[in-house]
Amino acid sequence: MTVNDTPIGSRTHLDNDNANDKPSRPPHFLEQIIQGDIQSGKTPQIVTRFPPEPNGYLHIGHAKSICLNFGLAETFGGVCNLRFDDTNPAKEDQEYIDAIIRDVEWLGFRWQGDVRYASSYFQQLHDWAVDLIEQGKAYVCHLTADQAREYRGTLTEAGQNSPYRERTIEENLAEFTKMREGHYDEGTCVLRAKIDMASPNMNMRDPILYRIRKQTHHQTGDDWCIYPTYDFAHGQEDAIEGITHSICTLEFADHRPLYEWFVQHLPVPSEPTQYEFGRLNLNYTVTSKRKLKQLVDEQHVDGWDDPRLPTIAGLRRRGVRPEALRKFCDMIGVTKSDGVVDVAMLEHAIRDDLDKNAPRAMCVLNPLKVTLTNYPEDKTEVMHAQGHPNRDDLEERELPFSREIFIDADDFREEANKKYKRLVIGKRVRLRNAYVIEADECVKDEQGNIVEVKARVIEGTVGNNPEDGIKPKGVIQWVDGKQHATFDVALYDRLFTDESPDAGDKDFLSLINPSSLEKKTQCVGEIGLANAVVGTTYQFEREGYFCRDTRSEILTFNRTIGLRDTFVG
């Protein structure tokens, strides 16, 4: 006979209504500020934005920022823009834009209107630069980069005014035009704001507004050869879009006076306010874009979506669901202190989500044949298994059962102490969703390896305990010997053995965990797994959570994370 081999867990709606069990949490400082701004009437509707530079893939730290910005808009009835801060064509690429859009969508957020680009405001930004020149508040400086550094002073000493600082407005206008028209080579001059070379805040020492980059831009092509700096662009972009709360990370706090200076001195259409929060630091992982790029470029990992990477794409390929990431971001909070979050917290969020939502299946990683000597050779019956132990909305599975089955080699021992709850010769074990069996003997090869176990089923124990009252101590998973799926499995572990591979001057490459990936072949699983759905993460009972890999040519499952294991002994 054949059994129903429709893929298990194929329903598209796996979710319970997670919104209902969202625990209430005290509002964090940004929520308190916004609440006040709404109540006072200052910002009846808030507008936030997520402003990535397309120079790499998004990682879990960005997820925190995304959840914050989109989340704030969501909870306060506002909107959030997705804007690429693409002011540096030398480092950016369309590939990153596409990947970032995909990741934000996957996380489940929707932005207001179209995707925005800082580059679409280049003309306005240029005109405002001219405005500043006309106000006598900006000048073209021909100091070289090295000279400029010397003139800038140090943290404890004031800088010196540039010799070009007192050029006339007319001269500056003419020079800036020459810059824009390409008469100057890269690095020969810049446009600077005229603020205060003695400011204790380095950012106010005549910051650069425009620099020359004779590069083709991924959005604007060759329209421009001068590009605005972050400082000159960001606040004005926010003002153009009517952003009310411009949220960034702590390291930008001392840019705030400059952010405000531009908003004050330029005829911008709105006055956004910048707020800073502490970026996410996770132990045992790196989140610096430079290091992630190096891991990818030097092929220490299998691309930006390698399941061991903390990139959104990597977490997705690993089998983590967006709900888990959002839960994690909610758990860690938003403050101005820069702590290091324990990965155990991320792992908890992942397990918590998957436990509630992953359809169950049985899989045997290290197959060991078990022959049920008292079971007829030509008989096959169908066992029934729940899709999920606490949910009846997930499809029930039908499991063929016959004389020969596979169990995991780790689940059998010739002899063992009382703590071992699996199969032992002379003892009984429950086959999950099937019979209780008792082992009689095992067969070994010339090397002494156990290659087969001979056991007996105890009659009448499907759904019941043995009539003789001798109950098995444990339950193990199994797979039918005839009808099953065969596949490879990739067991992932943390990429770094060191708690802080990202710290200062460490040679992070030398801290890579040599066993962060263990590949297994010839694993067997219940027949439905042959048609496993990409994008669904299953729980392989007693083993952990697994999802079908998106890249492998042969059927392969990636281990998202193991089950919590509190077994001691």
Added chain:
RNA sequence: UGGGGUGUAGCCAAGUGGUAAGGCAGCGGGUUUUGAUCCCGCCAUGCGGAGGUUCGAGUCCUCCCACCCCAGCCA
């Protein structure tokens, strides 16, 4: 040594002058056909330190200490 920021348990984090929430981790115990989940209990006489104000201080004041960020024509 200039400026900006932060210090509450092993980790994250509430607390907004009235006597230290919650989560993670850990440790006990219960349920269980997943050594999972779930449930129950334990886990800061203490809030970076020292003074001070107050009937009362994690919250206010003073001084001190530690850590993070800033001297890119990166963001």
